[in-house]
Amino acid sequence: MEFSIFTQIIDFMNEIRHNWTKEQILDIYNKPMMELLYEAATIHRLHHDPNVVQVSTLLSIKTGGCSEDCGYCPQAARYHTNIEGNDLMSVQQVKAQALRAKETGSSRVCMGAAWRNVKDGEEFNQVLEMVRTINKLDMEVCCTLGMVTENQAKRLAEAGLYAYNHNLDSSEEYYKEVISTRGYQDRLDTIDNVRKTNVTVCSGGIIGMGENVADRAGMLVALSTLNPQPESTPINALVAVEGTPLEDEKPVEIWDMIRMVATTRIVMPETQVRLSAGRTQMSREGQAMCFFAGANSIFAGDKLLTTPNPDVNEDMKMFKLLGMNPQKPFTKKVQPQTVEATESEYQALGEKPRWTRPEHKIERNEAAKEKAKTLK
Ligand code: SF4
DSSP states (O other): OOHHHHHHHHHHHOOSSOOOOOOOOOHTTOOOOOHHHHHHHHHHHHOTTTTTEEEEEEEEEBBSOOOOTTTTTTTTTTTTOOOHHHHHHOOHHHHHHHHHHTTOOOOOEEEOOOSBBBBBHHHHHHHHHHHHHHHHTTTTEEOOOOOOOOOHHHHEEEEEEEEEEEOBOEEEEEEETOOOOOHHHHHHHHHHHHHHEEEEOOOOOOOOOOOOOOHHHHHHHHHHSSOOOOOOEEEEEOOOOOOSSSTTOOOOOOHHHHHHHHHHHHSSSTTEEOTTGGGGGOOHHHHHHHHHTTTEEEEEESTTTTOOOOOHHHHHHHHHHTTTOOOTTTTSSSSOOOOGGGGOOOOOOOOOOOOOOOOOOOOOHHHHHHHHHHHH
């Protein structure tokens, strides 16, 4: 009898649910901290090795000058920030950085371009070549290039892409307070296009943008009800950059980060939960609590696109202290094969994704834009 109750509890904890409600997620988020941690850590151990952390290096392959108005982003052209823009890196530059990342323990390279969307053409062909090159280094390759069409996603898959990142950022309701140049559904459509390939999905969001706890739960509803759930979910703490509309937001409390990580772990047991932006503001003890709560991935390297990140040696020292080891590449899924450009089944269609332009006004975005005009 006792054994049967025990197996029922284990079955319950093993279950991947796609019907979470906001109320249920809020109940989890608001549990007493010790109960929340215990539950999250138990589920974590049923699905993952708690002593293993997946380490990704994020490379900004094209920086700044983006036409979107994401209120947290220093790369949006309309705001005045100290970001130095760069054109698309060469394949050789990317290869050199990927080799360095591999040497320092990263199993994945995530290439970010400050684009609203992918456009078929020379630059995208160059990115496809970067994907081929890194996959041949036996590293997992991830891209975050903005919106993609189904055909573009298929071309990335053929090149050997392992993961595509496209964040939902927040709940659908609060998203409208942060971004006005494309809608939430546009983001879901891109995730859907990626899902039509064998590329894994990386999607998460940011806390500390002025949202409330219900918005955090709302974002987790949107992510956890995707079927399948994302293989990877970055949880970012806002890094408030001067000149952006969110420059005055207060730093996220470590307890909020721990609660968010633990709740994500409980509602998405199989997902790799990534501690992303904002780690420089966290102590080692705080990060250790996040790992205990179910985080099992980090971004390494001294920069996260344009914002600071802990030094990779510091991370390795932390792992040693905690007895944790970097995850080997292709532990969760086999390495995709690379198809050369000349053998490719999918050709450029000269297309770009369609998106809605809600273009509602966000007061603080408008104010930051106006301020930038006076400073530029
Ligand atoms: S987050 Fe991405 S899409 Fe938004 S402004 Fe920054 S670079 Fe552009």
